[in-house]
Amino acid sequence: MNIALRWQSLPGLALDAEQLGHLASLCLKLEVETYPKPGLVSHVDNGAHRDMDAGLLCRSANILTPFFCDLAAAGAEGAGMNRLRAIGVAAERAMLAATSGVNTHRGAIFGLGLLCAAAGYRNAVGIRKSLGRLVSERWGEDILSGPVSLRSHGAVAARRYGAGGARGEAAHGFPSVYDLALPALHAARKLAPHDEEAVRIQTCMTLIADVNDTNLLHRGGSEGLHFAQASASAFLATGGVGSPGWRRRAADIHHAFVARNLSPGGSADLLAMTLFVDRLEV
């Protein structure tokens, strides 16, 4: 069954842990099936990546489904950060085993995993708070004070440039998802009412224009980050997906990112999280 059909067949707001896990994986696959995302892997090409393609990302998304289900179930049982971290670490290990060591979804496991846990918790206790707020309230302090890998690309970029990275985003309740991407996604559905891929591109460009993505900092330093943000801002300023010829302009930006070896993996993760949250928030 194709992804769009599976997406439609999932019921409404109160999904159980298994359905939440499937939804998270589906959001990762929808993100992959979006072209042209600047520098990123899609079903059309591998962007600025030599070690992964759409097939590998989809296999990785499938491997992760049971871990997302476990995170949702753990959230429903009131788990603390130590338990979530153990499931997250096991998911990263399974991902690396399935991809022969390629980092396909490290950032996505972290962000979507925490959102799955929050959704499980919210369903279990029946409260009406946003998933981002629940992540921040329940696990925010532990996220910030937890163990940091000193040698990871993100940690090095964070030290050098003072960027909060995936941890900062999660601990503060995913402001890039709620304050930026979700409003952009809803506005884009009015600009391009029958084209969900266009809606995802507009949302992705909105994220790239604003997020301090540690992947961009790692690959291109502050100059790379600035180039990426300025390119995405210019796309939006000229009407984004609401203007004629937008696909060609977005493809030009994609090729300019590839030529500079830039890839906004953090924005790709946040796009998948936005699709997840859009499906679950009223």
Ligand SMILES: CC(C)(COP(=O)(O)OP(=O)(O)OC[C@H]1O[C@@H](n2cnc3c(N)ncnc32)[C@H](O)[C@@H]1O)[C@@H](O)C(=O)NCCC(=O)NCCS
């Ligand atoms: C926090 C993580 C991502 C560590 O990674 P790292 O030190 O490399 O951090 P960093 O934030 O730079 O980036 C990791 C990835 O996040 C994404 N990312 C980059 N910038 C951002 C950003 N501004 N906002 C959100 N995501 C971003 C990218 O995909 C990037 O590759 C994570 O792997 C981790 O700590 N895992 C331990 C398990 C855990 O605690 N899991 C929680 C439950 S799932």
Ligand SMILES: Nc1ncnc2c1ncn2[C@@H]1O[C@H](COP(=O)(O)OP(=O)(O)OP(=O)(O)O)[C@@H](O)[C@H]1O
């Ligand atoms: N479609 C996508 N294309 C590329 N990256 C993506 C995509 N979707 C999500 N990502 C995120 O980007 C991250 C991988 O980025 P990248 O390969 O640039 O980082 P790296 O392995 O730290 O470093 P590098 O490849 O520069 O040596 C993953 O953690 C993943 O969550």
